[in-house]
Amino acid sequence: EDQVTQSPEALRLQEGESSSLNCSYTVSGLRGLFWYRQDPGKGPEFLFTLYSAGEEKEKERLKATLTKKESFLHITAPKPEDSATYLCAVQAIGAGSYQLTFGKGTKLSVIP
Amino acid sequence: DTGVSQDPRHKITKRGQNVTFRCDPISEHNRLYWYRQTLGQGPEFLTYFQNEAQLEKSRLLSDRFSAERPKGSFSTLEIQRTEQGDSAMYLCASSQRHSPLHFGNGTRLTVT
Secondary structure, three states: EEEEEEEOOOOEEEEEOOEEEEEEEEEEEEEEEEEEOOOOOOOOOEOOOOOOOOOOEEEEEEEEEEEOEEEEEOOOOOHHOOOOOEEEEEOOOOOOOOOOOEEEOOEEEEEE | OOOOOOEEEEEEHHHHHHHHEEEEOOOOOEEEEEEEEEEOOOOEEEEEEEEEEEHHHHHOOOOOOEEEHHHOOOOEEEOOOOOOOHHHEEEEEEEEOOOOOOEOEEEEEEEE
């Protein structure tokens, strides 16, 4: 069974204080790993897809990386508007490969 | 691209009543998904449509749940004889092949 574990559950940062969120995963064969951002009362908003170990993607202050066992979402010099819950999900190769298995998320709070 | 639209945004119902939610996907997307999210958890897969065909249902989807996608356009999710445990955010997402899922802002169901 595919599993995704995110840590920490919650993270408070001062504005400008860089940090990383972790996503550890277990999957029989990885088709893709996805990062989403979710604001309260809203649906998840797509950020990145990573397909193979060593791959990196960047968008503004966010950078996602992937190894064979985990992914990191690095946040550089965060701003208060980066406050949200960040969700990690995996898609497996094979039967049921259209399903995403999500972690519980990391709730990020950036304090001015 | 107007995004994935879900209606209603909020629904309060009494235990035992039936409810129906609607999802309008992004127009050119032929794949449609329903997920359920409870407080503090990541979204959980419920069911998947490719065009009008329902290709997969999670074991989370009890007999009280039914989903349809007539003519491969909008989709409805019906819950019969609602229970308090059905209280959650019901998320719809759509995609094209090899593209990430785009989520709507969900329907929040409260069963009293």
